[in-house]
Amino acid sequence: MMGLTNEHLAKWLEKTNAKIQENKTFLTNLDQAIGDGDHGINMSRGFDEAVKKISSTEYKTSSDLLKDWAMTLLSKVGGASGPLYGTALLKFSMSMKDKEEVDYSSLTAGIEEGLNGLIQRGQAQEGHKTMVDVWSPVVTFLKEQPAFNPEGFKEIAKEAMEKTKDMKAIKGRAAYLKERSIGHLDPGSVSSYYLFSSLAEVIEEEGVGL
Amino acid sequence: MMGLTNEHLAKWLEKTNAKIQENKTFLTNLDQAIGDGDHGINMSRGFDEAVKKISSTEYKTSSDLLKDWAMTLLSKVGGASGPLYGTALLKFSMSMKDKEEVDYSSLTAGIEEGLNGLIQRGQAQEGHKTMVDVWSPVVTFLKEQPAFNPEGFKEIAKEAMEKTKDMKAIKGRAAYLKERSIGHLDPGSVSSYYLFSSLAEVIEEEGVGL
Amino acid sequence: MKKIVNDPNEVVQEMILGMVAAHGDRLKQVPDSTVLARVQSPVKGKVGLVSGGGSGHEPSHAGYVGKGMLDAAVCGSVFTSPTPDQVLEGIKAADSGSGVLLIIKNYTGDVMNFEMAAELAEIEGVTVDKVVVNDDVAVEDSTFTTGRRGIAGTVFVHKIAGAKAESGASLSEVKAAAEKAISNVRSMGMALTSCTIPAAGKPGFEIGENEMEVGMGIHGEPGIARTEIQSADEIASVLVEKILDDGVHTSGDEVAVMINGLGSTPLMELYILNLKVNGLLKEKGLSIYKTFVGEYMTAIDMAGCSVSVLKLDEELKELLDSPSDTLGFRI
Amino acid sequence: MKKIVNDPNEVVQEMILGMVAAHGDRLKQVPDSTVLARVQSPVKGKVGLVSGGGSGHEPSHAGYVGKGMLDAAVCGSVFTSPTPDQVLEGIKAADSGSGVLLIIKNYTGDVMNFEMAAELAEIEGVTVDKVVVNDDVAVEDSTFTTGRRGIAGTVFVHKIAGAKAESGASLSEVKAAAEKAISNVRSMGMALTSCTIPAAGKPGFEIGENEMEVGMGIHGEPGIARTEIQSADEIASVLVEKILDDGVHTSGDEVAVMINGLGSTPLMELYILNLKVNGLLKEKGLSIYKTFVGEYMTAIDMAGCSVSVLKLDEELKELLDSPSDTLGFRI
Numbered sequence A, B: 001m002m003g004l005t006n007e008h009l010a011k012w013l014e015k016t017n018a019k020i021q022e023n024k025t026f027l028t029n030l031d032q033a034i035g036d037g038d039h040g041i042n043m044s045r046g047f048d049e050a051v052k053k054i055s056s057t058e059y060k061t062s063s064d065l066l067k068d069w070a071m072t073l074l075s076k077v078g079g080a081s082g083p084l085y086g087t088a089l090l091k092f093s094m095s096m097k098d099k100e101e102v103d104y105s106s107l108t109a110g111i112e113e114g115l116n117g118l119i120q121r122g123q124a125q126e127g128h129k130t131m132v133d134v135w136s137p138v139v140t141f142l143k144e145q146p147a148f149n150p151e152g153f154k155e156i157a158k159e160a161m162e163k164t165k166d167m168k169a170i171k172g173r174a175a176y177l178k179e180r181s182i183g184h185l186d187p188g189s190v191s192s193y194y195l196f197s198s199l200a201e202v203i204e205e206e207g208v209g210l
Numbered sequence C, D: 001m002k003k004i005v006n007d008p009n010e011v012v013q014e015m016i017l018g019m020v021a022a023h024g025d026r027l028k029q030v031p032d033s034t035v036l037a038r039v040q041s042p043v044k045g046k047v048g049l050v051s052g053g054g055s056g057h058e059p060s061h062a063g064y065v066g067k068g069m070l071d072a073a074v075c076g077s078v079f080t081s082p083t084p085d086q087v088l089e090g091i092k093a094a095d096s097g098s099g100v101l102l103i104i105k106n107y108t109g110d111v112m113n114f115e116m117a118a119e120l121a122e123i124e125g126v127t128v129d130k131v132v133v134n135d136d137v138a139v140e141d142s143t144f145t146t147g148r149r150g151i152a153g154t155v156f157v158h159k160i161a162g163a164k165a166e167s168g169a170s171l172s173e174v175k176a177a178a179e180k181a182i183s184n185v186r187s188m189g190m191a192l193t194s195c196t197i198p199a200a201g202k203p204g205f206e207i208g209e210n211e212m213e214v215g216m217g218i219h220g221e222p223g224i225a226r227t228e229i230q231s232a233d234e235i236a237s238v239l240v241e242k243i244l245d246d247g248v249h250t251s252g253d254e255v256a257v258m259i260n261g262l263g264s265t266p267l268m269e270l271y272i273l274n275l276k277v278n279g280l281l282k283e284k285g286l287s288i289y290k291t292f293v294g295e296y297m298t299a300i301d302m303a304g305c306s307v308s309v310l311k312l313d314e315e316l317k318e319l320l321d322s323p324s325d326t327l328g329f330r331i
Ligand SMILES: Nc1ncnc2c1ncn2[C@@H]1O[C@H](COP(=O)(O)OP(=O)(O)O)[C@@H](O)[C@H]1O
Pocket: A031, A035, A036, A037, A038, A039, A042, A043, A078, A079, A080, A081, A082, A084, A118, A121, A122, A123, A124, A129, A130, A131, A132, A171, A172, A173, A186, A187, A188, A189, D079, D080, D081, D108, D109, D110
């Protein structure tokens, strides 16, 4: 079977949610260190709701599913990460509007659109110690590779996430800390890593041809 | 020389004050355990002021000196102990009105008057875990003895003070603790002990004939 | 000690000066005293109202000085009743010749110092009367002991007596209104933490990380029991039940409710508590005429709350509703 | 965690219900939302004013809903900006056809969520405009970063814009008044302790027993420096100096001052601070028109304070003095 089905997308969401729930306190602790200590709480609330919504609805198209995912985050996460994840997934959904199937090129295009939405909404550039620092290298990697490479993909996302540790925050709440933000992982980058590592794992485990 | 002069009375006040200042935190800690934690602060403020007042004023009569001592406590201590010590000393002062000299019998009568004022003002009886539990046995002892007995006097005051430890408070703030007040010294009884032990020490050290 | 202070022994004087600096249009300091009085006081033809007590309960009591409430507040040292001479200054500032009513919270020290001041004032020719507030049901009301303490319900007494005095009533009428408020109001508190007197520099008592004290007084005096921390709903039940058990409020009564924070408890938590208190009182058949939520009678920086319930009749409703313009209570 | 709560995840909903239970004569909950609106809203012919943000800053913002201030407050989760759909509910509740002004504190999340709501509202045919409050001088104002934060000075903006809207002014006039207040107000805070988000269950950061944080934000974001605890006078000097350094207030100006408590700091300490702030401002040649002391914009249960200074002109004085009848701010 080729491409990501709605079932795969739902599994992606569920796996991401599982990681978020499991690491809720970790994410909150990260945000306590350089933010206001609510990132785990926000993400856990929003992704739980998204799972509830998506698992109880029948979707014709992947675009519809992604849209509900996006809208649920938008209306349940709040803070900075809510509109950012919401916008990114909404852009992804819109780019899938007239696609029959989520194949490699449409997945790549969708995540790139998500990144563009993120940047437009948040005005952060790479190196500012935000989730853009994970999304951006992930998009570059997808565009470089001929087909989906789960191991490499996960590796890239992980490295990118880890790199935020040494960055000085320019955007987001951590920016108030200036130099003192160095030495701490960016919470939004860690949750983005959960999103992307879950995607790779679903593709691997389900043997999705991409 | 016979009787307590004004110089002796001033020394009595100063010695008491020295003990209070030295034990300010101890008194406060006692009051933290079963009251509201201000007895050391109150007594230290009031006795400091009394020393200032008395040491800078010339007194014709002991009654005048005692009156200023009383009035200073009344206007500087506050709380329950302010009016109580103030009233006691005021009654002492009044009983000295037409006395030439503070001899043993007038000292005894003065302290007894003080106790009566205390009881009238505070409505506490012996055994209620208040300073009355020190003043009352002290008066009884004075009345029993033919002449001032410094060692016995100090001993009586000390024992009386220590006995408050096992009492259940009926009056004063410690009464709210009911059974839980048992096992703690009554702060006002401890400060009263300082007052009486200082008196005995002044009489001893100055070789007052009483 | 984590406090914004200079000399811990000067906190009351500096507070008084800071209040006058902020609110000189409302409050004046009686020279060389710790008394804060209405700028306009004494108000001609009006009975004067004086309250006060130890400091550390802000906005009590200076926050209730103003039109429709008190004429003067006497500020003692922290948790220490003011001395008779200071109370006398308050009485003189409030007296316009129509007499002065003292509103005293029931603590040995306050009662003694205010009574001595009243004696001194009578000598100076001022007619003085007094009421003693004892709303705290956490303490047994026995004539053998000192009886119930005065806590947040005192603010209702200020409001009722203040409105009555403002209406031009006589000293005995104002006293009667205050007495009615006192006999109609019951309160109880609880605390999650201790509090720190600045000059003491450390918390007044120890309390475990998972403990709370039910029936806590506003100076950290214990009440009924030390228990495990309970939920807001359970706390509401304990407080409301004990208050209603006193038998003053019965089904069908109209009541005013005060949810009071002790210093460190956020408004959010007070509103969460109110939700359950409101429900419980309604369940008991009481009709809630007005609810006040906020910090009215604090215990320095203590975390905790108290609930007060005042039974109303037509007179009390009218007095509660009449305008008051003070920093801490505005109608 | 020492809090009076039930389910830590339900604190905002229960707070909203508790507020309506207490103040149903003033506030209504927009059904199925976290919006608290004036009972009378939308007010015919009046520009609607909507503010809000994460909860935990009570009485901000629902405490400022009422005559002369806001029409609706949107309550997010604790320290978390509300979502666009909730803000949209607030806008709809406030809109009487005369347009709605959003008063946003400058945080990435708030700005994004409120802007998205504005876009949604415009689609539904509501005219919406916005102002962003950024009064906190502890943070550099650089276009390269997110810029200064919005803190307690926001309450002055609510008051000024609210009075203007109440006068029947147009959306652009109300916006202009709000912008003037924003450009005239500067604030800075400091903290002695951290604060605890109920759902997190532990303090947001560590701070030593002898340390304080200068320039602390209202979510526990750090500011300028971690130092040893200083005296009230020193704290006043640090805050006032930094505020005046910004160059908005110059000798001869009339100003309004707000001494704001962050949650656990007693009024007594705020007044002690005010005494020095008052003196310093006068020394600098400023004339103090009005001073507000209390809890206006808190950070849950944080101990600490902020100082805000608003430069006044005739228009702002008039707007500041016009009546406002809200729980948290009454003129
Ligand atoms: N301008 C921005 N652009 C991109 N990402 C951002 C921006 N601001 C914040 N973020 C991301 O959001 C995360 C914080 O999210 P969260 O804690 O939920 O919101 P808040 O900061 O409002 O409390 C940060 O770790 C960062 O990755």
